[in-house]
Amino acid sequence: MSDSHGLQVSWLRVFSAVARLGSFTAAARELGYTQSAVSRQVCALEGETGARLFDRLPRGVRLTEQGRSLLGHAEAVLDRLDAARRDLEALREAAVGRLRVGAFATANAALVPAAVSALRARHPGLDVTTREGLSARLAAALAAGDLDVAVLSAVSGEPPGGLDLRPLLDDAMFVALPRTHRFADRPRVRLADLAGEEWIAGRRDPEDTLMAAALHAGFRPRIRFVVAEWIAKQGFVAAGLGVTLVPALAAGVARPDLAVVPLHPDDVPPRAVYAATARGITPSPAAAAFLAALRDSAAVLRR
Amino acid sequence: MSDSHGLQVSWLRVFSAVARLGSFTAAARELGYTQSAVSRQVCALEGETGARLFDRLPRGVRLTEQGRSLLGHAEAVLDRLDAARRDLEALREAAVGRLRVGAFATANAALVPAAVSALRARHPGLDVTTREGLSARLAAALAAGDLDVAVLSAVSGEPPGGLDLRPLLDDAMFVALPRTHRFADRPRVRLADLAGEEWIAGRRDPEDTLMAAALHAGFRPRIRFVVAEWIAKQGFVAAGLGVTLVPALAAGVARPDLAVVPLHPDDVPPRAVYAATARGITPSPAAAAFLAALRDSAAVLRR
């Protein structure tokens, strides 16, 4: 029965003002309309609702019973629309909202926490959640709409398509050595110089880990200890049980009894780190703010 | 900052459908629009809100964070508008609503209660309140908007202006006699025949009561007992202490040990009883239903 969907919100505004002021003319003055415009809008609303909303009296108008009934609804609707406007405004300023961040493990060592911290300092109302995962899985989550922003790395070439990538930094490779190691004070080492070392790695097979770089350098690393967690690798290295590769993102937070020495860039192709969003998805204001924080955070790390 | 008040409710409907279906085209199909119309409405809503509401993906669209925020408000608004529509519909059928009735005393003996009873039987959801008062006061209350309908009487000429009057019946005058009275079985009496009686009246002075009719009939009634309540007058008459005038509206509910005999119409100018509403006020559906019930009720009493 709701045939003509031409209901205008302005009609409700006019209706409310007329009900409050008891006069078409006064409402017109207040709203900057002509009296005739008010008359027509009320008339249109009456036609739309099929109910006479005002009784026209010689000195103004008065709500009918149906008008009184409509008034409550009209004001509720107008209030709700104002609330929507306010919410959108708050969202636009990233004052509130939800932000789901994903990142690969070492990005969570310093880069992401710093950015999240800066973001929350600026926008305390934001609801930020983070999740750790491999870059491929993060990319899938982005595409599925389960993440807003992901920090991921491209070991070689590009990560899976369907993403909008923003380069953050090139993650150079470091090697972590015991403080007593003979290379500990060098400004830089070549990978080949470490061919004789014993290695701590995340996996037994060097092919699909950071250790693949060693293969390119011409030797097959002797992997004696396999531990996944970076904190554990640090422990083994500090105990003098071997050396391990560590990306720059994690190098800054190594324990003080370790030496972290950069590898020569030619030995390890720098791993690109990106802030990614789903292709075609315009970042929400919160996401945009987080991307900016990530950029700042990365700039600090690059120095 | 809310400059352009051109917000259309149809935009919200379209927006909601698009959000639900994830596609402009599908929403257009469902709503009977063209795809371009949907595109334009969404675009207009985005312009109005100043926020991008959907991300356009290759296979449809997806809500942005701001769109998700707006969606809740939009659906609340649409629900509220539907509720308003339903309320107006219920009001139109007098299923719900408020009705304030005023009536003069004897109208409350039978006429008004019967009408109220019929009204509530038909429309149980109505909130009916009644109030008793003199006709002049009721007329003022109508004009002030404190009453919706009043049942009032015009002793002579018209009641105060500013009212829309609907004649209900002409309230003929009866005389209440003890069952043993010599006129008790007459079909009709002349007022002059009662000149020798002792009278029960509401006031000492006959001028401004029903007893004024006696003056016109050529005698000054001997008022022995002054009681205001009709139930008390009945008691005095039944006890054989006198006779009293009683309007037709109250005559039907006299106690059985009284005789109620009509007076000749020439002796007493029939008192017109009206259902009145404030001038220019269109009766609410509930009021209209009550007016109809009053008419029916009056028709029954006239027989």
Place this chain on the structure above:
DNA sequence: GGCATCCATGTCTGACTCGCATGGCTTGCA
């Protein structure tokens, strides 16, 4: 590479709404 799907947009037409004016109605006052 062709095709299907989806959204954006240029264009035109019909409808709508606004302001301006006028008229009817009532009230208050001289």
Place this chain on the structure above:
DNA sequence: TGCAAGCCATGCGAGTCAGACATGGATGCC
């Protein structure tokens, strides 16, 4: 009683807007 003032309704013209229609660009699938 005649007049002025205030209120709402309405006829009229100009500007605006929303809709359909058609087309174009972009993407994904076979």
